[in-house]
Amino acid sequence: MMDKKIAIIGGGLSGLYAAYLLEQQGITDYLLLEARDNLGGRIQSFTPHNTEASFDLGPAWFWPDIQPEFAQLINDFQLDSFAQYDTGNMLIERSLSEAPNEISGFVTEPTSMRLTQGMSGLIKTISEKLTNTDIHCSKQVTKLERQENKVIIHYHDSQNNTQQMATSDHVLLALPPRLAIEIIEFTPSLPETLTQQWQQTATWMAPHAKYIAVYERPFWREQQLSGSVRSTVGPMVEIHDASLSTETKHAALFGFIGIPAQQRKDIGEEQIKAYCQQQLVRLFGEQAAQPIAHMIKDWAQDAFTATTLDSQALSHSLAPPRSPINSTWSQHLTGIGSEWATEFPGYLAGATEAAELGVERYMALYEK
CATH class of the missing domain: 3.50.50.60 (FAD/NAD(P)-binding domain)
Incomplete structure (x- = not known):
């Protein structure tokens, strides 16, 4: 022993x-x-087939202005970071019967940072x-x-x-x-x-699920959109640009799914992915219909993260x-x-x- x-x-x-x-x-x-x-x-990360890109399925952000010790650690380890992309307008989705509203975007404070490698x-x-x-x-x-x-x-x-x-x-x-x-x-x-x-x-992350869709290019930026969305329709209630840099390669969008954990389990992953895909098309047009790859990580179904007590928000x-x-x-x-x-x-x-x-x-x- x-x-x-x-x-x-x-x-x-x-x-x-x-x-x-x-x-x-x-x-x-x-x-x-x-x-x-x-x-x-x-x-945990998601690497689409035939790419070296690594997209975060769990935590992705840190905030140097309020977390200087962690930011120093990232610096000490010589890891490259960049600010969360938020240039352009934001979309607000309130109803299926009307087009999403476009409003002026805002710079988040403190600045959300991500790692280039994920x-x-x-x-x-x-x-x-x-x-x-x-x-x-x-x-x-x-x-x-x-x-x-x-x-x-x-x-x-x-x-x-x-x-x-x-x-x-x-x-x-x-x-x-x-x-x-x-x-x-x-x-x-x-x-x-x-x-x-x-x-x-x-337990942090335990009730949540994230959806990620990877694209050839960040076409929403061409529409002067930041990729940020707030929706009362869903299934995703909050969406952000998940691209791996401020450049155009390795483009992606990710969203937090607002459906409660038990309902997600009942609906099934493939159907929720289809609903998420439909939502992105509603928001960003037909270009959103053909991701290179897409994935859901449902943390509530992860036995080494969540317990039955974690099904609530x-x-x-x-x-x-x-x-x-x-x-x-x-x-x-x-x-x-x-x-x-x-x-x-x-x-x-x-x-x-x-x-x-x-x-x-x-x-x-x-x-x-």
Whole structure:
């Protein structure tokens, strides 16, 4: 049975950044387990056939004016970024019986920035900086068990269902609090108050679905349109230009789907894609009818993001306690998923902030 100083559960941004921070402190004796088949967590991308373009299915924006630490990280990693395209007019769709209204666009403040490579470029960059080889995908943790001064981590390989175990002094939970309670058995149980607080913490992205349509060129710009839309008709209630630069190659539009999660499941993905396609034609004309590729990512159907409690719209709340107090778990468990951040819970900047706080706590406990 593998024995490590520290175990990181989850290979999204917070988990990978925690691993990076540990290695910066000279600590390589850690194990990272990710349940998905790839690293990145809620940072996932869509690469159409025969292209190298990477379109964000999860979070895509950051705001340097209000998130300077995250912006500095992007700068330190030498990742290219650009401002969200919003030049031109915006469309307002209020009814199927009348054409959408065109109104003057507005520059968003603070400026929304995106990465030229997509946010998956950040995951790739951090991953490539790590030297530890004990970073494993397709490993789902099912149970954490406190014994003496260790935590026994029970997990299985999703490829062949092999049951495996490892031990560590400390566990960093790099997944949403609600999901941790849902999929991991804690022995002994976590304090009931903490369990309730974690269950009541909404998971960012979990109720949402995004649709992306990729085109040969951004024809809406030729119509002096920004690509931004607000619609009370739907299925997409908010649409933006998702092109990968301010230039014309790798053109795309993306929208947030306003249909509730259960209804989306009942309607089915192919039908919703057809509805989205019809909406883009209504808004932008027949040129929108022939995308190179299009895709839906329904986060509510993602077992490693959403639980049954996440079917409702997000309600923002204060970050829950990241560790049990007055419990046998107190010295051995710390939550570092983005929802545990104090300043930007749920956001990309929250993921790196929570990772920093978690690693600081670990260092204070063990590396005196």
